[in-house]
Amino acid sequence: MTMTTLQNPVKACMESITDDLKNVTKTQRGFAKILDRALPLRELPMEADAMADHPTLINRAIAMHLLREGQFDVASTFLKEAKDDPLEPDVDRDGDDDMQREEFDTMIAAQHESLQEKFSEMYSVLSELKNKNLGPAIGWARLHNTELEEKGSNLEFELSKLQFVWLFKGHEVNGLPDDQYNGQAGALKYARQHFAPFQARHLREIQQLCCAMVYASNLQSSPYRQIFEIESAFEDVAASFTREFCSLLGLSAESPLYIAVTAGSIALPRLIKYTTYMKEKKTEWTTENELAFETPLPESMIYHPIFVCPVSKEQTTATNPAVMLPCGHVLCKESLQNIAKGTRYKCPYCPTEGQLKDAVKITL
Numbered sequence: 001m002t003m004t005t006l007q008n009p010v011k012a013c014m015e016s017i018t019d020d021l022k023n024v025t026k027t028q029r030g031f032a033k034i035l036d037r038a039l040p041l042r043e044l045p046m047e048a049d050a051m052a053d054h055p056t057l058i059n060r061a062i063a064m065h066l067l068r069e070g071q072f073d074v075a076s077t078f079l080k081e082a083k084d085d086p087l088e089p090d091v092d093r094d095g096d097d098d099m100q101r102e103e104f105d106t107m108i109a110a111q112h113e114s115l116q117e118k119f120s121e122m123y124s125v126l127s128e129l130k131n132k133n134l135g136p137a138i139g140w141a142r143l144h145n146t147e148l149e150e151k152g153s154n155l156e157f158e159l160s161k162l163q164f165v166w167l168f169k170g171h172e173v174n175g176l177p178d179d180q181y182n183g184q185a186g187a188l189k190y191a192r193q194h195f196a197p198f199q200a201r202h203l204r205e206i207q208q209l210c211c212a213m214v215y216a217s218n219l220q221s222s223p224y225r226q227i228f229e230i231e232s233a234f235e236d237v238a239a240s241f242t243r244e245f246c247s248l249l250g251l252s253a254e255s256p257l258y259i260a261v262t263a264g265s266i267a268l269p270r271l272i273k274y275t276t277y278m279k280e281k282k283t284e285w286t287t288e289n290e291l292a293f294e295t296p297l298p299e300s301m302i303y304h305p306i307f308v309c310p311v312s313k314e315q316t317t318a319t320n321p322a323v324m325l326p327c328g329h330v331l332c333k334e335s336l337q338n339i340a341k342g343t344r345y346k347c348p349y350c351p352t353e354g355q356l357k358d359a360v361k362i363t364l
Contacts (some may be wrong), residue, residue, distance in 0.1 A: 042272050064256040067115045070123045070248075079112060115249075122245050128240045132174070134163045137230055137241055155237075155244045157198045157205075162233050164209055167227075168216075184216055195347055252303075259301060267295040307364055311335040311348055316364075323359040327352035330362065 018116055052057055059082045066075035109191030119138075128136045141148060141156035148155055168187040171178035180186060188210075195206050208224055243253040252259075278284060307322045308315055309332035316322045316332050324330045329349045336359055339345055346353045 025180060028208060061257045063098050065255045066118055068255050070119060072116050075112065098307065126238055129234055132234055134159055138163065144248060148244060152243055155240055157202050158237055158240060160194050163235055165228055166231055263297055263301055266297060270295060309335050322362050322364065326354050326358050
């Protein structure tokens with residue numbers, strides 16, 4: 001009797017839990033069916049793998065990406081495994097990947113050591129910026145002042161400007177020692193010591209920083225309030241530092257592998273839709289190295305303007321570049337050769353005539 005009395009509440013609880021789980025399971029199954037209908041599985045367009053015959057380039061891109069991300073141990077492991085168990089390339093149909101395995105191993109090993117040292121320095125500086133210590137970044141900018149000046153970079157001034165503002169905020173905000181090198185007095189001393197080289201290009205901004213001293217007691221109501229709002233300033237200068245650092249190494253600010261994968265992900269839905277349509281029509285796109293549709297990429301992924309020849313309506317390529325005629329009109333090289341008679345031509349847009357040798361290749 002006692003056991004029955006004890007078992008009844010337990011049994012009732014178990015039945016209640018089972019009923020609740022049935023409702024959850026039913027809802028979950030219904031959601032899965034709706035999800036399958038809304039997002040049907042589609043076969044990925046794998047008819048042509050453009051990178052199948054370029055395993056060395058793929059490995060290089062992966063290794064470079066890991067180095068850029070500061071994953072030095074992972075990069076070393078990846079390179080070791082890639083060397084011990086290399087991928088066999090497909091037949092190189094376009095002949096543009098003639099790099100041998102030995103060449104790749106030698107080249108990437110040399111780049112790995114050099115770039116690891118460089119990126120270690122970059123991440124060390126970025127770590128200090130994250131802790132709101134501008135000293136190492138300013139030191140790097142001064143060391144590479146000549147190269148940055150040639151590029152027209154404002155990085156050194158932006159860092160120095162932020163240092164002025166950070167000192168101006170004082171001990172209670174920046175947490176630095178409360179001495180003569182901090183606060184308004186420290187900011188003014190810093191400006192006198194370091195702003196002179198920037199007067200030619202940034203005089204107005206320097207004047208605004210110094211005039212803000214007058215409004216120190218009521219800065220929020222001053223005309224210079226925005227200059228001292230630095231919620232995202234350290235993140236902004238960190239991004240600028242990364243961009244300039246990579247630029248001096250001859251690299252883009254973003255990882256090429258990241259850009260390629262992101263752009264491919266953006267293009268994939270359209271590609272799937274297009275290939276599905278073409279299969280239904282039982283036709284194929286036969287042009288190599290070119291898609292049949294435009295992929296709308298964000299501005300951050302557009303690195304150069306695209307020139308379309310006004311005669312042939314085709315985009316220029318490395319083998320068919322844009323050329324400018326003496327009259328100033330521009331068309332692609334193949335179009336010029338097609339309209340030429342022997343070594344002479346007549347401009348398709350004006351009465352000017354000339355010789356093929358007078359056309360100048362232009363780089364956009």
